[in-house]
Amino acid sequence: MLPRLSDSARLYIGPAQTVLVQNHRGLHARVAVRRETFEPEVDGLLVAVRSELASLPSRTPVHVILSNHLVRYVLVPFSPQVVGTVALGTVARQAFRHVHGPAADGWAVSVSAVGERTRVAAAVDQHLMQGIIDAGRSAGVHFSAIDPLLMDGYNAARPHLFASGWFATVEPGRVTLLRTVDGEWARVVSARCNADWRSTIRQLADREAPWVEPGSDTFCQVAEYAIDDAESSVQPVQRVISLVPSSMPEAA
Helix, strand or coil: CCCCCCCCCEECCCEEEEEEEEECCCCCCCEEEEEEEEEHHHHHHHHHHHHHCCCCCCCEEEEEEEHHEEEEEEEEEECCCCCHHHHHHHHHHHHHHHHHHHHHEEEEEEECCCCCCCCEEEEEEEHHHHHHHHHHHHHHEEEEEEEHHHHHHHHHHHHCCCCCCEEEEEEEEEEEEEEECCCCCCCEEEEECCCHHHHHHHHHHHHHHHCCCCCCCEEEEEEEEECCCCCCCCCCEEEECCCCCCCCEEEE
């Protein structure tokens, strides 16, 4: 069975669950959501990914969102002497190895193509990444993108972000906080969280503030992924929260 030209899918891949959202457009437009849970280990995750992708018609465009639980980030200073994807990837891998040690040798590393002073590098377990790619090929689907959740949230919020300020993505159990200065990424950190993720964001921002230039320091723009919500479409809800605890309502 072939997909209709307007059909597409988003697949969230987390450490212990996947959420597949199929968008059926046209005369009988509808959204179908499927979930699978598994033990938090790579082999179980890949079994679930293969099952979800195999349920789709061949050639369906699929946007894969990798949970921040599965991704590590590092900022790489840009240098005009480092030319080409391979060379930039080598520098990024060295940066990961400096922080995480020899474990980084087993990671698949990608580097953003934008940034005048810094580039953003993301690392994912190589076995996991290759397994996802192989699952897509076996199912005959087309990956329109494979994005870390931080990048998906940032791209969705980007038209509304200040050049200098705080931005965070939130998903069950994880907060990832980003600081921009004049449109450049200056800091990126992650931390575990509970349901009170606002407090986690405030604590991280307070810890990171001395390392960056002052800017929009009293609030943080947030992309919240309510993955555990039964009706979740793996699309973020955009919020603005105060970094100064108060009784004032937040913007959404």
